[in-house]
Amino acid sequence: MDGVLVSRSGLDDLISDLTQRGYEVLGPTRVDGAIVYDRIGSTADLPVGWGDEQGPGGYRLVDRGDEGLFGYTVGPMSWKRFLFPPRQDLFTVSRSNGTLTFNQAEITAPERAFFGVRACELAAIGIQDRVFLESGFVDPGYAERRRSALVVVVECGTAGGTCFCASMGTGPGCSGGFDLAITELPGDPIDYLVRSGSPAGAALLEGLGGRPAGDADFERARRVVEQAAASMGRSLEVEGIRDLLVDGPEHPRWSEVAERCLACGNCTLACPTCFCSTTVDRVSLDGDAVRSRRWDSCFGLDFSGLHGHSVRATVKSRYRQWMTHKLATWHDQFGSSGCVGCGRCITWCPVGIDITQEVRAIREEAVR
Amino acid sequence: MTGKPKLAVWKFASCDGCQLTLLDCEDELLAIAGAVEIANFPEASSAEIAGPYDVSLVEGSITTEHDAARILTVREQSRFLVTIGACATAGGVQALRNWADVDEFISIVYAEPEFISTLATSTPIAAHVPVDFELSGCPISKVQLVEVIEAFLQRRKPDIPTYSVCVDCKLRGTPCVMVRGGVPCLGPITRTGCGAICPAYDRGCYGCFGPAESAKVQELMKAWEGLGVSDSDIVRALRTFNAAAEPFQEVSDSYAR
Amino acid sequence: MTQTIAPEQSWAPMLPHPYRVVGTVVETQDTVTLLFESLSDHQLRFRPGQFTMLYVYGVGEVPISIAGNPHLGGQLVHTVRAVGAVTRAICGLRPGDVVGIRGPFGTGWPIDQVAGRDLLIVAGGIGLAPLRPAVIEALTQRESIRQLSLLYGARTPNDLLYKDDLIGWKASPSIDFEVTVDRAHSDWWGDVGLVTNLLPRVRFQPDRTTAFVCGPEVMMRVVARALRTAGVHEDRVFVSLERNMKCGIGMCGHCQYGSDLLCRTGPVAPYSAVADRLKVDEL
Amino acid sequence: MHDERTFDVPYLARVEGEGALYVKLEGDRVVDLSFRIFEPPRFFEAMLRGRLHSEAPDITARICGICPVAYQLSSCNAMEQALAIELPRELQQLRRLLYCGEWIESHALHVYFLHAPDFLGYPSGIAMAEDFPERVQTGLRMKKIGNHLMTVLGGREIHPINVRVGGFYRVPRRSELDALIPDLEWGLEAALDTVSWVAGFPFQDFERDYEFVAMQHPDEYAMHEGRIVSNRGLDIAVEQWPAVFEEEHVQRSNALHARIRERGSYHLGPMARYSLNSERLTPTARRAADQAGLGPICRNPFRSIVVRAVETVFAFEEALRLIDGYRRPAEPAVLVDPGPGEGHGASEAPRGLLYHHYVLGADGVIESARIVPPTSQNQLSIEEDLRTFIPTHSHLDDDRLQWELEQAIRNYDPCISCATHFLDLTVDRD
Numbered sequence A: 001m002d003g004v005l006v007s008r009s010g011l012d013d014l015i016s017d018l019t020q021r022g023y024e025v026l027g028p029t030r031v032d033g034a035i036v037y038d039r040i041g042s043t044a045d046l047p048v049g050w051g052d053e054q055g056p057g058g059y060r061l062v063d064r065g066d067e068g069l070f071g072y073t074v075g076p077m078s079w080k081r082f083l084f085p086p087r088q089d090l091f092t093v094s095r096s097n098g099t100l101t102f103n104q105a106e107i108t109a110p111e112r113a114f115f116g117v118r119a120c121e122l123a124a125i126g127i128q129d130r131v132f133l134e135s136g137f138v139d140p141g142y143a144e145r146r147r148s149a150l151v152v153v154v155e156c157g158t159a160g161g162t163c164f165c166a167s168m169g170t171g172p173g174c175s176g177g178f179d180l181a182i183t184e185l186p187g188d189p190i191d192y193l194v195r196s197g198s199p200a201g202a203a204l205l206e207g208l209g210g211r212p213a214g215d216a217d218f219e220r221a222r223r224v225v226e227q228a229a230a231s232m233g234r235s236l237e238v239e240g241i242r243d244l245l246v247d248g249p250e251h252p253r254w255s256e257v258a259e260r261c262l263a264c265g266n267c268t269l270a271c272p273t274c275f276c277s278t279t280v281d282r283v284s285l286d287g288d289a290v291r292s293r294r295w296d297s298c299f300g301l302d303f304s305g306l307h308g309h310s311v312r313a314t315v316k317s318r319y320r321q322w323m324t325h326k327l328a329t330w331h332d333q334f335g336s337s338g339c340v341g342c343g344r345c346i347t348w349c350p351v352g353i354d355i356t357q358e359v360r361a362i363r364e365e366a367v368r
Numbered sequence B: 001m002t003g004k005p006k007l008a009v010w011k012f013a014s015c016d017g018c019q020l021t022l023l024d025c026e027d028e029l030l031a032i033a034g035a036v037e038i039a040n041f042p043e044a045s046s047a048e049i050a051g052p053y054d055v056s057l058v059e060g061s062i063t064t065e066h067d068a069a070r071i072l073t074v075r076e077q078s079r080f081l082v083t084i085g086a087c088a089t090a091g092g093v094q095a096l097r098n099w100a101d102v103d104e105f106i107s108i109v110y111a112e113p114e115f116i117s118t119l120a121t122s123t124p125i126a127a128h129v130p131v132d133f134e135l136s137g138c139p140i141s142k143v144q145l146v147e148v149i150e151a152f153l154q155r156r157k158p159d160i161p162t163y164s165v166c167v168d169c170k171l172r173g174t175p176c177v178m179v180r181g182g183v184p185c186l187g188p189i190t191r192t193g194c195g196a197i198c199p200a201y202d203r204g205c206y207g208c209f210g211p212a213e214s215a216k217v218q219e220l221m222k223a224w225e226g227l228g229v230s231d232s233d234i235v236r237a238l239r240t241f242n243a244a245a246e247p248f249q250e251v252s253d254s255y256a257r
Numbered sequence C: 001m002t003q004t005i006a007p008e009q010s011w012a013p014m015l016p017h018p019y020r021v022v023g024t025v026v027e028t029q030d031t032v033t034l035l036f037e038s039l040s041d042h043q044l045r046f047r048p049g050q051f052t053m054l055y056v057y058g059v060g061e062v063p064i065s066i067a068g069n070p071h072l073g074g075q076l077v078h079t080v081r082a083v084g085a086v087t088r089a090i091c092g093l094r095p096g097d098v099v100g101i102r103g104p105f106g107t108g109w110p111i112d113q114v115a116g117r118d119l120l121i122v123a124g125g126i127g128l129a130p131l132r133p134a135v136i137e138a139l140t141q142r143e144s145i146r147q148l149s150l151l152y153g154a155r156t157p158n159d160l161l162y163k164d165d166l167i168g169w170k171a172s173p174s175i176d177f178e179v180t181v182d183r184a185h186s187d188w189w190g191d192v193g194l195v196t197n198l199l200p201r202v203r204f205q206p207d208r209t210t211a212f213v214c215g216p217e218v219m220m221r222v223v224a225r226a227l228r229t230a231g232v233h234e235d236r237v238f239v240s241l242e243r244n245m246k247c248g249i250g251m252c253g254h255c256q257y258g259s260d261l262l263c264r265t266g267p268v269a270p271y272s273a274v275a276d277r278l279k280v281d282e283l
Numbered sequence D: 001m002h003d004e005r006t007f008d009v010p011y012l013a014r015v016e017g018e019g020a021l022y023v024k025l026e027g028d029r030v031v032d033l034s035f036r037i038f039e040p041p042r043f044f045e046a047m048l049r050g051r052l053h054s055e056a057p058d059i060t061a062r063i064c065g066i067c068p069v070a071y072q073l074s075s076c077n078a079m080e081q082a083l084a085i086e087l088p089r090e091l092q093q094l095r096r097l098l099y100c101g102e103w104i105e106s107h108a109l110h111v112y113f114l115h116a117p118d119f120l121g122y123p124s125g126i127a128m129a130e131d132f133p134e135r136v137q138t139g140l141r142m143k144k145i146g147n148h149l150m151t152v153l154g155g156r157e158i159h160p161i162n163v164r165v166g167g168f169y170r171v172p173r174r175s176e177l178d179a180l181i182p183d184l185e186w187g188l189e190a191a192l193d194t195v196s197w198v199a200g201f202p203f204q205d206f207e208r209d210y211e212f213v214a215m216q217h218p219d220e221y222a223m224h225e226g227r228i229v230s231n232r233g234l235d236i237a238v239e240q241w242p243a244v245f246e247e248e249h250v251q252r253s254n255a256l257h258a259r260i261r262e263r264g265s266y267h268l269g270p271m272a273r274y275s276l277n278s279e280r281l282t283p284t285a286r287r288a289a290d291q292a293g294l295g296p297i298c299r300n301p302f303r304s305i306v307v308r309a310v311e312t313v314f315a316f317e318e319a320l321r322l323i324d325g326y327r328r329p330a331e332p333a334v335l336v337d338p339g340p341g342e343g344h345g346a347s348e349a350p351r352g353l354l355y356h357h358y359v360l361g362a363d364g365v366i367e368s369a370r371i372v373p374p375t376s377q378n379q380l381s382i383e384e385d386l387r388t389f390i391p392t393h394s395h396l397d398d399d400r401l402q403w404e405l406e407q408a409i410r411n412y413d414p415c416i417s418c419a420t421h422f423l424d425l426t427v428d429r430d
């Protein structure tokens, strides 16, 4: 694989190159005490020198006192927001001359560069690709937006307190599926190894100054990633997990976790792979009918509603549905795990319920 | 007379904010007025058309003998009765009297207590008559009000979710204030509808839409304790605009003990 | 990633096609059968047991099984019971009204696997709707099937669907048809009691039998158990399951039933595959 | 015409809340008159006891859904005095901007929906829309802009969530405010047009020599900062309110009546503010007032609709000025160190001066609260207007007289939700 070594200004050049090529460049920014993805114009818009501390139900930004551009892990937002927006119109219907005319809602798919996609997030995009593109039907909006997205990965140099991508086999390094991949190589000055993973990436790489990367540079990058792999805040044993969960619907742990779980739905909405949605039909008092869809959560009571009742009336059944789907039945439905080990569901659960801990508890008591 | 459905707006003990919400639907107001006949809405019109009414929007809680009788006649005249707001749906802020001695309350506010006639409690409309649909919120949301009226006219199920504020917080993309700032937030147990505004303005949700479906009040309060919130502050937080809603009341009572 | 994806761009699986109501039959107090004709070049070719997503202007969209003859092109038949807003709106449609239809979706009854076997069809209530195309199909392939039976249970005689069909089937030598109700007046000619009580009435050789069962979940469980006791292999008993559905194409997540997304790998499934799941509450 | 007449309006329409009017006439002599407020009492002062100082803005907002910002700002002012907090200028100006939103919304509602129909002979703004669709659309759009301003600053228009003792929870970015400018500029034009429209209405020839009471600020048209002054020499700091004013509880009403000790009734609201502060209006508003022929003082309550329209011009113009000068404060709020204290706070609700008083115990817990809303202060003045008005208009037939009387009440834009709430008129002529 080709690669070049650049300094921070090289990344600035990359961002302006992307902008000049007509991409809206989105990347990590620091807003209201968290790192969220937003438009960036240069590396100065990145959370320079910031890191994060994450634990179950807790997230704090910390000043690292360095000049690193990528010294944090994933925040509350994921790229799903841009590929599968929270609210979308599906179609409009007009009624005239005694018939209905259905019109596909306009799809907005601006050319976007996702700058700073982590390995787990790239894997999550891959999982949603299977849901929306590769399982028989194609979601046209998702397809358009996916096609218009250029992916610039950043490999992780430190893992967060709730990360377990190493367990899920999705990170912290990246070997493909991106247009460009960046690894931040600590030192004075900090170097950035930029590799390309697609023709589009190669074209961008060509325009980038810097010097061609040599074996030693790739070795440095490998060590950075290795270090991140060694610092995972969490781990999850995946061996045999499908059967463990599918065969254990009456495990006492489900009732136990249901006591603590608020059924608030945060975990599902923060998760980069959760794809559930509901539809809403509306006719304005003076206009056409519209059908739209918006994110939904299996923690809602209505989610499993059949006329007159809900199948999953208890929180126990909803938590079980969520975790079993994520880690077990996802394999049956889409041929992979539904979890990439990003840790968002752990960090952003207001009461700090930890999926890795729950799996461990189910395993231990199953053994006993 | 037109064949349009007749709409009436009724007021009981309240601040008028929920019925003002109807006038605040600036973009939809004239369309609504075109689709229904606004037959009785004293705040906006001195014209009054006799009942029965197809839809009644009822604001406010029952706090006097007179109102307890009046709501019965409202119900009789209404085909579809929608309560609007925390007062009508849960008793409102004035339900704080339910924990106090009303005579003492009267003497605090009025110099001549014998002039005031009032009930000892503030109760929601559903405690007096059957209610067909409840819109929560202090105040209700404009979007939800329009949705209920439209859905009624189109005979469809209104899109009024009963899950938590957190869902809309995430849809909106607000980083959770509780997780990122340790700010106590009632969002996880509060019904969505406001659009998750408080966290977007960097404060915890204060529960003005009342309890969500499956609200795990006790469990959230345990997490609040972990953030260092005192028992008395927990009681205050649960006793505001939906204090008498059962899931809130039960837990505030347990902390007050 | 531009390179890896090349979907048919124009294909919009969420976009309904206009269909016009051309006839209605009031089946019972709350159930109506409707006939639709396509107003576009969209034509529905379906297998018995599949369903469509039926959209009523401004009210909503719901999954409804196709209840017509799979060999009759041109007309789409649905039988709908009014239970909520959308189904009520469907039942209130008049000839000339236009709706939106997408589909067909889902797996069907494995009618192509019954040649040389006994076919036992068991329906409860509205569950006869998705089975009707299977009955019709079985009758057209009658020679290849050994014994063909239909057992049908409803709440009361007034709740029976397709009364003309029932009379025809009762009279037909090609199919053994038995019917029972939960409650009845004295002028009722059929049985009273559970549909499982009818099993001994019809002939089938358990080891050569395939069964299609559709009705409320409890009913399907009871029938499947009775069939197992009778010696029918669970692999050969097929049931049709029901979950909330919002998209019909495996993208909304609502119809999950353990490992299945019922709109894609269901609603029809062999009992053996779901027996364990049917034992779990709230799955 | 009969000698004795009774007018009984058991439920006054197009006012906020529930009130009634009963009038008994003998010839042109008023033998009995009562403007009654029967909005059920809600006991806010009592409910506030034992709550934290920080809860007052959100709780008192619920007294009135029509002017929640007034309650929030008066309570903040009182709490900040009790806790000896000074707000930096930028935060005060941001509060003023929020208040502009409420003035615009409330005034547009009153002018277009509650009051104009009286002059043009319609039962409601909605009915008026059939003949004057563009006018009403204009009113709606102005109202919407006011609401939008409140939503951006306060989170929502009714019971905003962003006001706290010490400032705000979050202060807007410049870009969020800049986005409002085009609408506000449109609104300013529309408000000017509104002034000329309402100035042409047919007004009753009626004046009274009121004691006008309003806040006054040396440099600005006062909204939530300044002293309390009157045209009869009153000039006090807000904390002197209890020394000068008193409240009386009358049997017929669930609201308390206020009066100036030893002097009696006074008049609050747009007309009072205008008459005391007209030279401090923004230039365009000042010009609009001149063109409408208002002069520096207005004593005809029927013309209050013109004053409201002028104040709407002012609020748009002021909002634009405030946005122009906006610099995002470094901190959204001043740190509050809760403790014991006593504070008085006032601000100019769209309907007039709203006064709050609190005594705080240890940890800033409220020990006592007193809230005096504008409508209860105006009650005496309303009754006196009616008493003065009737004898010269008793020749009118019952329907007409009742219409005029109701209009005379609506001149005050009475907010009975505040005064506790509803208007319902009984005129008895025997």
Ligand SMILES: Cc1cc2nc3c(=O)[nH]c(=O)nc-3n(C[C@H](O)[C@H](O)[C@H](O)COP(=O)(O)OP(=O)(O)OC[C@H]3O[C@@H](n4cnc5c(N)ncnc54)[C@H](O)[C@@H]3O)c2cc1C
Binding pocket: A305, A306, A307, A308, B157, C051, C060, C061, C062, C063, C064, C065, C066, C079, C080, C081, C082, C083, C084, C085, C086, C087, C088, C126, C129, C130, C241, C242, C243, C244, C245, C246, C267
């Ligand atoms: C594969 C399949 C085939 C079906 N075939 C038929 C049929 O042939 N005839 C018939 O009458 N009914 C059939 N149903 C059931 C029918 O879809 C529901 O009765 C209908 O969705 C209820 O919608 P509603 O708006 O009237 O009721 P509400 O109770 O108001 O439902 C609200 C929403 O919940 C969802 N929902 C509620 N009940 C169900 C349900 N049972 N299944 C799926 N989603 C539900 C729908 O999205 C619905 O819009 C079938 C269901 C499935 C899954």
Ligand code: SF4
Binding pocket: A267, A270, A271, A272, A273, A274, A326, A338, A339, A340, A341, A342, A343, A344, A345, A346, A355
């Ligand atoms: S389940 Fe949790 S850890 Fe796994 S991908 Fe989703 S949010 Fe991340």
Ligand code: SF4
Binding pocket: A260, A261, A262, A263, A264, A265, A266, A267, A268, A299, A348, A349, A350, A351, A352, A353
């Ligand atoms: S696991 Fe946590 S985030 Fe998920 S629903 Fe339960 S309480 Fe909410």
Ligand code: SF4
Binding pocket: A266, A350, B165, B166, B167, B169, B170, B175, B176, B177, B178, B179, B185, B186, B187, B188, B196, B199, B204, B205
């Ligand atoms: S801020 Fe509050 S409402 Fe939003 S996700 Fe967090 S806990 Fe839920």
